[in-house]
Amino acid sequence: MNKKLVDFFQLDTAPGIILIASAFLALIIANSPLAHxxxxxxxxxIHFKVGSLDIEKNLLLWINDGLMAIFFLLIGLEVKRELIQGALRTRSRAMFPVVAAIGGMVVPILFFAVFNYDDSKAMQGWAIPAATDIAFTLGVLALFGKQSPVSLKVFLLALAVIDDLGAVIIIALFFSSDLSVIALSIAVLASATLFYMNAKGVARLTGYLLVGAVLWVAVLKSGVHATVAGVILGFAIPLRIKHHRVRSPLRYLEHGIHPWSSYLILPAFAFANSGVPLDNFSLGLLLEPLPLGITLGLLLGKPIGISLACFISIRMGIASLPKGLHFAHIMAASILCGIGFTMSIFITTLAFPGTDNHALVDLSRIAIFIGSFLASVLGYLALKQTFERIPRHSSEAEQT
Known part of the structure; x- marks a missing residue:
C-alpha cells in the first residue's frame, strides 16, 4: 500500500475526513444525472432466508438496521469500559461529563420544541438536535495535536459516549413500532443468556456473537429498533477474565470493530443517508420551524446546555472541573458538540419513517448539515483562541 495512504489512515482526523467526504459524495451524486x-x-x-427465518430489506435498511447495530455494539463496549476502568469509573469522575451530557441533550430539545410545539408532525423530530457525532467532534479536536490538554479529550470522549447512550435510550423508548410479544420474549431470553454467560466467566467471543445474532433478529422482529441489540451485546462482553490479567475480550472486540466502524460502517451510513436532492431547496426553507429548531438546537442549544449544566454543577458542588482545564475550555469544546451529523441523521430516519415523510427527512438533513458545519467551524475557532490564550503547559501548571 502507498506510504502516503498508510500515513493518512494513521491520522486521528482520517475518520472524520472520510466521513464528510462520503456525505458530500452522496450529496453531489444525488444532485447529478447519476441520482437515479x-x-x-x-x-x-437483499434477501436473507434460513429455514423459517425470512428477512428481506433494501440496502438502505440493511445499512441502517444491520451495520449500525455493529456501530452501537462498539458504543456499548466503550460505555462499559469507561464505567469500569475509564473516565466514568467513580462518581466524582463521572458526574461532570454526565451533567454536561444531560444539559447538552435537554436544552437542544427545548430549542427544537420552542419552534415546533404547535406542529405535531414536526415534533416527532424532537430528539434530532440532542445527538453528538463522536467521530467528527474528536476529529476536529485532533487538529490541535499537543496544544489540546489530554483531560479535554477525555472529557469530550466521556460526554459523547454518555450522549450516545442517551440516544440509545431515546431510540428504545420513543422510536419503537408495534411490539411483538413473542419476538420481545426471545430478545429478553437472549439478553439473559448473554449476561448469564458473562456471570459464568465464558471468555470465548464466538458464543457471545452467536447469541448476539439471535438477539439482533429478535429485536428486529420485536418492533424495537435493532441497534439496541448491539448495545446490549456490548454490555454483556466481559472486560476481564478470571485468572487472566492480560486478555480482555471486550478490548479485543473493541479494537477489532473500531477500524471497520470508522472506515466502513459510518462512511457507508453517511453515503446512504446524505443524498438530499436540492432542486426544490431555497434559503427561505431554512427559516421554517423544523430546520430552524434543528440548526439552532445544535448550534446554540448544545453549547448553552453543556456550559450552563457544568457551571451550575460546579457552583452547587455536584462536580468539579477536570484537572488541567479552565471553564473556557469547556465553553469552547461545547460548541463542537453541536456536530450532530451521523447520529442526528440516524434519529431523523427513525423520527420520520416512510415514503410520505421524504420532505421532512430532506429538510432535516439539510438543517443537520448546516448546523454541524457551523458548529465545527465555530468550535474550531473558539478552541484555537482558547489554546492561544491559555497554553496547555500553563493550564496544567495552575492545576498542580
Whole structure:
C-alpha cells in the first residue's frame, strides 16, 4: 500500500475526513444525472432466508438496521469500559461529563420544541438536535495535536459516549413500532443468556456473537429498533477474565470493530443517508420551524446546555472541573458538540419513517448539515483562541 495512504489512515482526523467526504459524495451524486443509479442502489433488495427465518430489506435498511447495530455494539463496549476502568469509573469522575451530557441533550430539545410545539408532525423530530457525532467532534479536536490538554479529550470522549447512550435510550423508548410479544420474549431470553454467560466467566467471543445474532433478529422482529441489540451485546462482553490479567475480550472486540466502524460502517451510513436532492431547496426553507429548531438546537442549544449544566454543577458542588482545564475550555469544546451529523441523521430516519415523510427527512438533513458545519467551524475557532490564550503547559501548571 502507498506510504502516503498508510500515513493518512494513521491520522486521528482520517475518520472524520472520510466521513464528510462520503456525505458530500452522496450529496453531489444525488444532485447529478447519476441520482437515479444512487437511489436504485439504495433500493436494491437483499434477501436473507434460513429455514423459517425470512428477512428481506433494501440496502438502505440493511445499512441502517444491520451495520449500525455493529456501530452501537462498539458504543456499548466503550460505555462499559469507561464505567469500569475509564473516565466514568467513580462518581466524582463521572458526574461532570454526565451533567454536561444531560444539559447538552435537554436544552437542544427545548430549542427544537420552542419552534415546533404547535406542529405535531414536526415534533416527532424532537430528539434530532440532542445527538453528538463522536467521530467528527474528536476529529476536529485532533487538529490541535499537543496544544489540546489530554483531560479535554477525555472529557469530550466521556460526554459523547454518555450522549450516545442517551440516544440509545431515546431510540428504545420513543422510536419503537408495534411490539411483538413473542419476538420481545426471545430478545429478553437472549439478553439473559448473554449476561448469564458473562456471570459464568465464558471468555470465548464466538458464543457471545452467536447469541448476539439471535438477539439482533429478535429485536428486529420485536418492533424495537435493532441497534439496541448491539448495545446490549456490548454490555454483556466481559472486560476481564478470571485468572487472566492480560486478555480482555471486550478490548479485543473493541479494537477489532473500531477500524471497520470508522472506515466502513459510518462512511457507508453517511453515503446512504446524505443524498438530499436540492432542486426544490431555497434559503427561505431554512427559516421554517423544523430546520430552524434543528440548526439552532445544535448550534446554540448544545453549547448553552453543556456550559450552563457544568457551571451550575460546579457552583452547587455536584462536580468539579477536570484537572488541567479552565471553564473556557469547556465553553469552547461545547460548541463542537453541536456536530450532530451521523447520529442526528440516524434519529431523523427513525423520527420520520416512510415514503410520505421524504420532505421532512430532506429538510432535516439539510438543517443537520448546516448546523454541524457551523458548529465545527465555530468550535474550531473558539478552541484555537482558547489554546492561544491559555497554553496547555500553563493550564496544567495552575492545576498542580
Amino acid at each position: 443509479f444512487y437511489l436504485a442502489l439504495l433500493d436494491t433488495p
